[in-house]
Amino acid sequence: MKITKIAKLNNIMKTHQKYLALSVVTALTAMGASVGSIGFAQTVTPLTCSVSASTVSTNQATIMTASGGNGIYQWSGANLNITNAAGSQFAVSYPNPGVYTITVTSAGLNASCNFTVVAAVTGALNCAPGTQNVTLGQTAYFTATGGNGAYTWSSPDLTIINANGSGFSASYASTGLKTLSVTSAGVTDTCAVNVLANTTPVPPVIPGLPNTGGGFNQ
DSSP: OHHHHHHHHHHHHHHHHHHHHHHHHHHHHHTTOOGGGTTOOOOOOOOEEEESOSEEETTOOEEEEEESTTSOOEEEETTOOOSOOBSSEEEEOOSSOEEEEEEEEETTEEEEEEEEEEOOOTTOOEEESSEEEEETTOEEEEEEESTTSOOEEEOTTOEEEEOBSSEEEEEOSSOEEEEEEEEETTEEEEEEEEEEOOSSOOOOOOTTOSSEEEEEOO
């Protein structure tokens, strides 16, 4: 008699375990998961686009930064002749006032940066050209105007030999988007340089000074 009761109890427990297992699978399926995928779900990082300034002057550089996605970015914009659409940063300058939108794409996601271009104020500090393209090893030239006439140049991408002067020249040994800022009377303006790969040989670079630049008076 006792053996029969124990056998019935075991059968009841097995039945409950079966229904419990089915309930768990059903719940996971309803949430978009499966038993085999628990612990292996991938998190999708939202794609964002941030702009250095929401309002800039005509011919002034606007620098945008992308984050999220899969780390591989593609930039686009209306009426733009883009020489390098890849990278986590993108720079552009416009000669005419207006509202502009730049779009970045990554892993099938899109994000946009919006900014306004206004007419430049006479006498305001200006770093020109706002954006330019050079090839690897080619010298990039910049000019500062406005301010109080005394200029100091700085850049996170350069070893600067002479930081003063209304003009500045720089040579880069690595590709990518580079920035250069000029300060006068407490005001700072920034130029952007897109350094492109060059298929022709370039002169060797002095070790320890991969990217150099210096100011001069014009």
